[in-house]
Amino acid sequence: MNLKSLASHLGLSQTTVSRALNGYSDVSLATRNRVSEAAKTYGYRPNVNARRLATGRSSVIGIAFPTDMNMFLDPHFIEFLTGLSEKASELDYDIMISSSQSEEVDVYRRFAEKGTVDLVILSNVDLSEERIRLLQDLNMPFIVHGRTATCDSYSYIDIDNYGVFHEPTKMLLEMGHDKIAILNGHPNRVYAIDRLNGWQDALKERGVTPNPDYMRAGAMSEENGYTFAMEILQLEDRPTALLCSSVVMAKGAYRACNELGIKIGSEVSIVAHDDNVPLAQAADMDPPLTVTRSPLRDAGREIAIMAMNYLKGADIKELQCLWHPELIFRKSVGAPPRSIT
Amino acid sequence: MNLKSLASHLGLSQTTVSRALNGYSDVSLATRNRVSEAAKTYGYRPNVNARRLATGRSSVIGIAFPTDMNMFLDPHFIEFLTGLSEKASELDYDIMISSSQSEEVDVYRRFAEKGTVDLVILSNVDLSEERIRLLQDLNMPFIVHGRTATCDSYSYIDIDNYGVFHEPTKMLLEMGHDKIAILNGHPNRVYAIDRLNGWQDALKERGVTPNPDYMRAGAMSEENGYTFAMEILQLEDRPTALLCSSVVMAKGAYRACNELGIKIGSEVSIVAHDDNVPLAQAADMDPPLTVTRSPLRDAGREIAIMAMNYLKGADIKELQCLWHPELIFRKSVGAPPRSIT
DNA sequence: TACCGTTTCCAAAGCGCTTTGGAAAAGACA
DNA sequence: TGTCTTTTCCAAAGCGCTTTGGAAACGGTA
Structure with missing residues (x-):
């Protein structure tokens, strides 16, 4: 069942049927209803490829995943x-x-040449981003999940990563903690750099010098969380609080604490950033984990909306989102041990 | 740059240029070369959507991922x-x-109606598969990764999951082990059922009755590997060998052994099936892990080829692959303790 | 009644490719 | 030389949709 036969069934022209179904105003309410009724009963579905050819738009969002990195293995x-x-x-x-086995930019180039996608989405951006320049050169629309230095010039969605570590650090300091360690994400990623700065600044604002021994960075896996926490908690002058870049990492840290017999919430306080991945539920941990929370899934949903608006020609200013995670206080945080109260 | 202008640049018809580029035989070698030369210099790339409309084929392979299951989180x-x-x-x-938030079959229905994909790929099949019936009803081509009872009627790629546990069980029995436990994958999955049967049959062939206490099944995560191994290794009459459905699970089992002070390779032997996921390298473990090996990535590559052949009209018999994993012997396996040698 | 602005519809021209059904040219053979 | 086959090319007709540029019908106004 195609447009032509649907139109002839209705005794209307293809034009009218098409415009009725696409919500144009120059078709009367009566015929519009008649058309959509008929479309439903005949099970008519416009052929996407014909539409794509006619409109020049594909309504497809592209994502590259380079197979050498294990980005896709990252929950x-x-x-x-x-x-x-x-x-x-x-x-x-x-x-x-x-995917391409070589460079991610090759994928974008192919997308652009083939014209299969209207827009691509970039993830895991580093500070030095040739990908962004290439896309701009190719004139290929894109939205970035994250930000770089040149983020004024493009559309993005990001969370306040500076605040993600600045807020809890401030809170911990106010509670009397001053030896606060961080288990950060991959050191090249912009979000990790922002978080690092948030932590450092919060300490400096209180006159505390960031201790290099209290800094670890790497892929946000359970294993790294465990290893990093083991190292840091066995330092002579061990910290009283741990900031983790993800709940998955925090799980590793929990395991390290259990193994070392360090009680979470009293002997050490732990805060993590919570992307709300189903396999790592902060509230279900023992003790429940204090987090700054901003569901990644929501960010994904939002970026789909942004992509649509972008393609509808929305202004760039409306396509720059910055979300502020909420701080959720739970039992994994308490006053520092041996505090002078 | 489109076909029309490329053709006029060359002083040829669209037909000839098109047929030259698509490798038809009715164009002379000389003009064929001239055409592909020109295509390269002008940077011509056929418009996919026009081609799709003209041919009725999209050259797109579809995959559904239901968001309620955490299949996508599975490495x-x-x-x-x-x-x-x-x-x-x-x-x-x-x-x-x-993805659809409701049923996976909805995705297939949408694929079929919209005509965006030529073929879909099914993963993680259970024994009772309504998805397969629906696809057959919809007349939507598909290839299954795995098998069900009705696998004669469709195209699939699978490994010999029966052998995956039968072989190592047989080997362990020959080495003198008779208390062999299994940490299996999700009990509804066909592959897990096949492996279970392989294990059971190998035991029975030697006159050993499978011990229900030695069976565990669930998602193939590190955590489950750990939990299951902890339970089983603390039984009064603990097994001397462990069969794991994945290296990730085996990692959990290793952790349990280390925690319990059980020496792998002498006090307990461990074998796993190795899908060769980058984050879990069996050879790098301590001690190196004995495995039946069949890289999942290879299966993915093969299924792409099968999809292409399917769409080119290959015979169904050529589109049914069964791979036999190789057994790789390493240090995690040894003679059973207290053996009568 | 004539004129004008709205509303409602449609014929036809694309979008950029593939493919059919020849036609012209070239070569083979008698 | 003429006939027949093979090689090489092409005009034109789609594929199924959107969109342009009217045209017809209608109602309101002078």
């Missing part, structure tokens, strides 16, 4: 993708993934 | 997808992912 990325894909389906957009 | 699935995507890119196919 955080998957969680983001899940939200993106969910919302995209609702908005009748499709998600296309593509 | 095994991702590893498979990576291989699929790599090879698909090489073959000039695209991968489209789509």
Whole structure:
């Protein structure tokens, strides 16, 4: 069943039927209803490829995943993708993934040449981003999950990563902690740099010098959380509080604490950033984990909406989102031990 | 730059240029070269959507991922997808992912109605598969990663999961082990059922009755590996050998052994099935892990090739692959303790 | 009644490719 | 030389949709 036969069934022209279904105003309410009724009963579905050819738009969002990096194995990325894909389906957009064994930029180049996607989404950005320049050169629309130095010039969604570590650090300091360690994400990622700065500044504002021994950075895995925490908690002058870049990492830290017999919430306080990945539920941990919370899935959903608006021609200013995570206080944080109260 | 202008630049018809580029035989070698030369210098790339409309084929492979299940968070699935995507890119196919918040079958229905994909790929099949019936009803081509009872009627790729546990069980029995436990994958999955049978049969062939206390099943996570191993190794009559459904699980089992002070390779032997996911390298473990090995990424690559052949009209018999994993013997296996030698 | 602005519809021209059904040119053979 | 086959090319007709540029019908106003 195609437009032509649907039109002839209705005794209308293709034009009118098409415009009725696409919500144009120059068709009367009566015929509009008649058309959508008929479309439903005949099970008519416009052919996407014909529409794409006619409009020049594909309604497809592209994502590159380079297979050498193990980005795809990162549950955080998957969680983001899940939200993106969910919302995209609702908005009748499709998600296309593509990989190249060499460079990620090759994928973008291919996307641009083939014209299969309208827009691509960038994740895991570093400070030095040639990908962004390439996309701008190729004239390929894109939205960044995260930010770089040149973020004024493009559309992005990000959370206040500076605050993600600044707020809890401030809170811990106010509670009397002054030996605060961080288990950060990959040191090249912008979000990790921002968090590092947030931590450092909060300490400096209180006159505390950041201790290099209290800093670790790497992939946000359970294993790294465990290893880093083991190292740091066995220092002679061990910290009284731990800031983790993810709940998954915090789980590793919990394991280290249990192994070392250090009681969480009293002997050491732990705070993490919570992307709300299903496998790592902060509230269910023992003790429940204090977090700054900002669900990655929501970010994925939002970016789908932004993509749509972008393609509808929205102003760049409306396409720059910065979210502020909420701080959720739970039992994993307490006063520092041996505090002078 | 489109076909029309490329053709006029060359002083040829669109037909000839098109047929030259698509490798038809009715164009002379001389003009064929001239055409491909010109295409390169002008940077011509055929418009995919026009081609799709004209041919009725999209060259897109679809994958559904239901967001309620955490299939996507499973590194095994991702590893498979990576291989699929790599090879698909090489073959000039695209991968489209789509999710629905309700039922996975809705995604297939949408794929079929919209006509955006030529073929879909099914993963993680259970024994009772309504998805397969639906796809057959919808007349939507598909390839299954795994098998069900009705696998004669469709195209699939699978490994000999029966052998995956039968072989090592037989080997362990021959070495003198008779108390062999299994940490299996999700009990509803066909592969887990096959492995269970392989284990049981190998035991029975030797006159050993499978001990229900020695069976555990669940998601193949590190955590489950740890938990299951902890339970089983603290039984009064603990097993001398452990079969794990994945290296990730085995890692958990290793952790349990270390915690309990049980020496791997002498006090307990461990074998796992190795999908070769990058984060879990069996050879790097301590001691190196004995495995039955069949890289999931290879399966993904193979399924991309199968998809292409399917769409080219290959015979169903050529599209049913069964791979036999190789057994790789390493230090995690030894003679049983207190053996009568 | 004539004129004008709205509303409602439609014919036809694309979008950029593939493919059918020849036609012209070239070569083979008698 | 003429006929027949093979090689090489092409005009034109789609594929199924959107969109432009009217045209017809209608109602309101002078």
